[in-house]
Amino acid sequence: MKVLVVGGAGYIGSHMVKLLGKQGCQVTVFDNLSFGHADAVLFGDLIVGDLADTEALEQLFTTQSFDVVMHFASSILVGESVVDPAKYYRNNFANTQNLLDVMVKHDVKHFIFSSTAAIFGEPQYTPIDEQHPKQPINPYGRSKWMVEQMLEDYDRAYGLKSTCLRYFNACGADPDGELGERHDPETHLIPLVLQVASGKRESITVFGKNYNTKDGTCIRDYIHIVDLCQAHWLAIQQLLRYNNSKRYNLGNGVGFSVQQVIDVCKKVTGKHITAIDGDRREGDPDVLVADAKLIQKELGWEPQYPNLDVIVEHAWGWEKEEYGK
Secondary structure (H helix, E strand, C coil): CEEEEECCCCHHHHHHHHHHHHCCCEEEEEECCCCCCHHHCCCCEEEECCCCCHHHHHHHHHHCCCCEEEECCCCCCHHHHHHCHHHHHHHHHHHHHHHHHHHHHCCCCEEEEEEEHHHHCCCCCCCECCCCCCCCCCHHHHHHHHHHHHHHHHHHHHCCEEEEEEECEEECCCCCCCCCCCCCCCCCHHHHHHHHHCCCCCCEEEECCCCCCCCCCCEEEEEEHHHHHHHHHHHHHHHHHHCCCEEEEECCCCEEEHHHHHHHHHHHHCCCCCEEEECCCCCCCCEECECCHHHHHHHCCCCCCCCHHHHHHHHHHHHHHHHCC
16 A cells, blocks of 8 residues: 655654554655654655645656555644634645645545544533534634535545544654654643653643632543554545545543643652643633544544553653653
8 A cells, every 4th residue: 555644754644654664555754844853754755845835746646656645744733823823724724735636636536634623612512523513713723624624525526535533632652662742842731741750841830720620620632642543544444445535533532631641640750740830721621522432433443542641651751762861
């Protein structure tokens, strides 16, 4: 199987490339390395390029053929999307259209899209299933929802079949210790807490302790990166076999509070972690948890690493390797 992984040098993309390589796929990575790392591409060929460069895309699809294209190259910071929406509509929507157009031109019909729970906006109920209303409240979520709608139109008009996987909170690291999170800036909770444990940061800020939860801190759904990639692998097989477009919510199905994450990080690392109380952030719901029953039913997907302790252990292994602490 020939797979193009756009954004394959980033956190999620690089873990996916490793899984594809282990499965014997012929992998090509297309990444501008603005946030990705060339040394994270453990299998296949890396082509440094940008989705805004339509000539580079044309050359790529003229010289190579692909059975499926996977797209992980999005801008993902909610706060940044509010102050610089142009960047998000350009990169997440317009550049994705560049990719889809060259796929249509070269008759590549199968597309896996990295979507997000942010398309749902404020939850009207939890856990959140696929039928939940889509009312994104920031440009990041809107840009992703626009792509999902574009994909429906491209399916009807051009026969381009797609699977959209709506992530909740991807986390953890490669159990072998070869890959992990290297965001700059880092915004995800688990690596931020572990950076306090490793001495890279002095403290972690807890944004609000007055949520309607057991310990007062907000609850989120954390899915191990290996489980997330396994879901993508199953989605590829289903897409190629049945040639039907699908949409799935992808999460652990269990929520953990911010305080639980900090406590588990303390236990796993054996380190003191200084937590500072901060103001509650506008638009942060009490609870965000995925209903992942549909992908479990239709693809037979089950999380291999649902336990928060194991997620943190793998992330801590990477943190220690990365910073030598």
